[in-house]
Amino acid sequence: MKARDFLLVVVAYGLAGFASLAFKMPGTNVSLVWLPAGVAVVALWLRGTWLWTAVAAGELVIAALEGGNPPATVARLIVANVTTPLVAIAVLRRMRAEPALARFGDAASFIGAVTAG
Numbered sequence: 001m002k003a004r005d006f007l008l009v010v011v012a013y014g015l016a017g018f019a020s021l022a023f024k025m026p027g028t029n030v031s032l033v034w035l036p037a038g039v040a041v042v043a044l045w046l047r048g049t050w051l052w053t054a055v056a057a058g059e060l061v062i063a064a065l066e067g068g069n070p071p072a073t074v075a076r077l078i079v080a081n082v083t084t085p086l087v088a089i090a091v092l093r094r095m096r097a098e099p100a101l102a103r104f105g106d107a108a109s110f111i112g113a114v115t116a117g
Contacts, residue, residue, distance in 0.1 A: 006054045009043045013058025018065055029069065036062070040085035041113075046099055049089055052082050088113040 016035035023033045040055045056078050063074045097109035 009054035014061035017062035
């Protein structure tokens with residue numbers, strides 16, 4: 001079960017990253033839309049923060065697909081793209097939001113946490 005979750009997050013994160021590369025600003029490595037952030041927040045919230053390693057592995061997949069980034073840049077991207085969803089999850093837990101988003105407050109907390117993260 002855990003291995004399957006890990007692999008699923010790596011693949012979903014990698015595919016979302018590959019799709020996001022289509023939105024890169026010309027001449028830069030900056031994407032206007034970063035879909036893997038949503039994948040990471042949902043995975044960590046629904047399945048647990050232990051999946052941060054899958055997010056890191058997914059970021060390595062994206063770096064391999066993109067190519068050309070120095071190792072130090074890849075390391076910084078991994079730290080940033082793992083830390084951001086972890087902060088969002090901490091905010092959601094602090095607000096006692098439920099993943100079902102059945103209450104308005106849960107949905108508002110989710111939007112606020114994702115925006116803050």
